[in-house]
Amino acid sequence: MTTSLALAGILVSAAVPLAAQQTQQDKESTTIGGYGEVHYTNPRGRNTPAEVNLRRFVIYLAHTFNDRLAFRSELELEDAKVEPPGAGGEVALEQAFLDYRVSDRVTLRTGLVLVPIGIINETHEPPTFNSVDRPAFDHDVIPTTWREIGVGIVGRLPVADGWNYRLYLLNGLRADGFSDAEGIREGRQEGREATFANPSLTGRIEWARPAGGLRVGGAFWYGGTTAGDTLLGTGTFDAPVTVLSADARYDRGPLSVRAVAATISVSDADTINALYGAAVGSRISGGYGEVAYNVLQFLAPQSSQRLNAFVRHERYRTTDTAALARRVTTLGLAYKPTWNTIFKGDYTLLRTEAGTGQAEVLRLGVGYQF
Amino acid sequence: MMQGAPPAKVTASIRRIFGADAEASALAVAADTVLRVARGDSLLGFASVRNVIGKDQPITFLVAVDPANRLKDVDVLIYREPYGGEVAYEAWRRQFRGKSAADSLRVGREIRAISGATISVHAVTEGVKRALADLTRWHETGAIR
Numbered sequence: 115m116t117t118s119l120a121l122a123g124i125l126v127s128a129a130v131p132l133a134a135q136q137t138q139q140d141k142e143s144t145t146i147g148g149y150g151e152v153h154y155t156n157p158r159g160r161n162t163p164a165e166v167n168l169r170r171f172v173i174y175l176a177h178t179f180n181d182r183l184a185f186r187s188e189l190e191l192e193d194a195k196v197e198p199p200g201a202g203g204e205v206a207l208e209q210a211f212l213d214y215r216v217s218d219r220v221t222l223r224t225g226l227v228l229v230p231i232g233i234i235n236e237t238h239e240p241p242t243f244n245s246v247d248r249p250a251f252d253h254d255v256i257p258t259t260w261r262e263i264g265v266g267i268v269g270r271l272p273v274a275d276g277w278n279y280r281l282y283l284l285n286g287l288r289a290d291g292f293s294d295a296e297g298i299r300e301g302r303q304e305g306r307e308a309t310f311a312n313p314s315l316t317g318r319i320e321w322a323r324p325a326g327g328l329r330v331g332g333a334f335w336y337g338g339t340t341a342g343d344t345l346l347g348t349g350t351f352d353a354p355v356t357v358l359s360a361d362a363r364y365d366r367g368p369l370s371v372r373a374v375a376a377t378i379s380v381s382d383a384d385t386i387n388a389l390y391g392a393a394v395g396s397r398i399s400g401g402y403g404e405v406a407y408n409v410l411q412f413l414a415p416q417s418s419q420r421l422n423a424f425v426r427h428e429r430y431r432t433t434d435t436a437a438l439a440r441r442v443t444t445l446g447l448a449y450k451p452t453w454n455t456i457f458k459g460d461y462t463l464l465r466t467e468a469g470t471g472q473a474e475v476l477r478l479g480v481g482y483q484f
Numbered sequence: 485m486m487q488g489a490p491p492a493k494v495t496a497s498i499r500r501i502f503g504a505d506a507e508a509s510a511l512a513v514a515a516d517t518v519l520r521v522a523r524g525d526s527l528l529g530f531a532s533v534r535n536v537i538g539k540d541q542p543i544t545f546l547v548a549v550d551p552a553n554r555l556k557d558v559d560v561l562i563y564r565e566p567y568g569g570e571v572a573y574e575a576w577r578r579q580f581r582g583k584s585a586a587d588s589l590r591v592g593r594e595i596r597a598i599s600g601a602t603i604s605v606h607a608v609t610e611g612v613k614r615a616l617a618d619l620t621r622w623h624e625t626g627a628i629r
Contacts, residue, residue, distance in 0.1 A: 145540035176540035186540065213566055221566035237600060268566045275575075278567040322568075325575035326596035326605075363599035367592060372599075408592070418590040453591065453606050 147174035149483035151240040153247065158474040168194035169479075170240075172208065182215045207305060208259050219269045223282070226305040229260040230280045230318035231333040231359045232374045240481025241456040244370075244406050244424040244448040247477060250440065250464075251402050251428045255376055256359065257299035263308060275324040279317070286312030289339035289346060289353050289386045292394035297432045298355060298378060301339060312338035312350055316357075330362045339380075345389055346382070353382040368408035370422065375401030393433065400430020400440075406448070420450040424460075431467075439467035446477075456481045489533060489544045489561035494519075497559040501548045502528045513627045518619065520628065527551045530619050530628055533561065536611035538604045541565050545608060547615035553623055555583045558612055563604075571604045580612055585620040589613050 150171040156164035171191045178184045187210040193202040211225025228236045234243065234252040238259060243249075252258045266282030285308040291300035303309070314337020322329040335357035340346040346353050359376035376399065380386065383396035406424035410417055424446055431439035446460025458479040465472050498508050502521050506528055511518045519531040529550040535542040541564035548556040558580045560572035570576060579595055591597055591609055598605050622628045 145537070147540070174540075178541065184541070215564075215566060223566070233600075242602065270567055270569065275573050276570060280567070322570045322598060322600065323575075324570060324573035326570065326598040329599040329601075365592070365597040365599045418593070420592065453602060 143178045145176040149239040151481040154478040156476045184213045221268050223268050224265045226261055226263050229316050232256040233361050234258050235260050239483040241454050241483050244422050245444050245460050246458045246479035249402050250442045251430050254296050255430050263305050276322045278320050281317040285310045286314040286337040287339045288341040290390050294393035294433050297398040309341045311342040327366050328364050333359045368411040370406040373403040395433030398432045402428035422448040436468035437466050437470050441465045454483045493561045497546050501557045511628050513622050518628050532615045536607040549619050553620040555580050568601050570598045570601050571608045585617045
């Protein structure tokens with residue numbers, strides 16, 4: 115055998131080390147990661163002292179069983195400590211599912227999964243967003259972190275480069291948790307002895323520009339919310355909630371822009387409100403836009419660190435009451451010594467269409483992921 | 485954890501980057517394997533197959549350099565996550581072409597970010613930088629020739 119082989123012969127010589135690596139492909143492996151954030155929150159005013167909080171501490175644990183089968187999970191501790199009867203404090207699984215890769219384009223997924231709506235619900239590691247807190251819209255309209263149990267199919271669409279999809283059949287929302295100020299938020303079941311009376315469908319299609327820089331997505335949720343309460347309905351899809359949402363992320367050099375919009379229709383809001391003494395809106399809608407610029411570009415052109423100056427404006431309403439039509443403006447700075455660590459500071463002005471409930475909040479925070 | 489690529493994928497990648505009549509042979513260097521690519525007596529370059537960890541799965545990629553230690557191309561041989569994987573697209577990979585070990589490769593500057601694929605972008609960029617530095621050093625010191 116000569117040292118230089120015909121190309122077909124590469125397999126003869128190169129196959130030795132490559133094949134050695136190949137056999138290890140069947141080896142099981144475990145990956146540990148995590149993320150977290152600490153917040154300092156200071157609302158303006160005399161009787162509103164500042165608070166510091168270890169907002170989230172999350173352990174990411176994944177295991178690869180073989181080439182096709184993998185487990186992924188996130189275990190979260192909120193507010194550092196759980197000790198009844200104190201307020202706050204929660205230990206929860208944010209995700210826990212098995213993936214079975216059928217092909218390069220199709221993966222079957224089952225377990226507790228993230229609802230694929232908006233940006234923050236699926237991608238919420240603190241270094242991925244500039245503000246200390248998540249956008250208020252991603253609390254009151256899209257109820258992050260929204261996760262439910264079910265089965266689905268995820269992967270890449272064969273139409274062209276850059277198209278991804280997810281489609282899940284999950285347990286439904288519970289109408290008895292809906293409220294005027296937070297919409298469908300407390301209707302989530304989050305994998306805890308959830309009723310499967312109203313299986314719901316949710317899905318997402320997104321396109322990422324193959325050269326990078328842009329990702330746009332559209333998502334939906336549809337399902338009944340009776341949770342077995344016959345007074346609200348006996349059909350699987352009775353008292354349905356429909357969510358439609360669109361989002362976009364644009365990154366080019368020092369500039370980052372992101373925007374999300376969503377509209378939620380609660381079809382039998384009147385019946386729900388009469389039955390549970392609530393005041394949920396029949397239409398919950400709004401969105402936000404955020405622009406950030408890496409000003410370190412001017413201060414230290416050689417640096418690979420980032421200092422993002424950003425402004426975000428949110429407008430959304432959870433009922434047709436003017437006092438719940440919110441306007442939230444946030445200005446701030448986010449310093450990223452590495453892509454996966456972040457130091458943040460921002461100022462938020464909250465207002466409503468009614469002119470009530472005006473508040474100003476100063477926040478500082480640190481975050482990491484690995 | 486090391487995971488490899490099927491030899492057929494490596495062959496196809498070498499062929500695409502260096503031409504169908506390229507000949508390749510494996511060289512062992514510093515516990516790694518470098519592919520030496522030649523046509524007849526003339527050296528076309530070197531290539532290295534490596535892994536970086538994305539979110540939790542390895543991304544297997546190939547880095548090819550020419551005899552002047554300039555990066556010829558990057559190929560993503562296997563991307564194992566169920567969706568995403570934009571780092572595999574030619575439109576993004578081609579930014580690395582022509583770079584040398586002395587060049588700066590920073591995400592958001594010389595290398596475009598991919599919105600929503602931060603982990604893969606940083607992992608692959610870092611992996612390419614390391615492979616390019618290794619191949620350059622080994623070639624300059626005569627460890628591969």
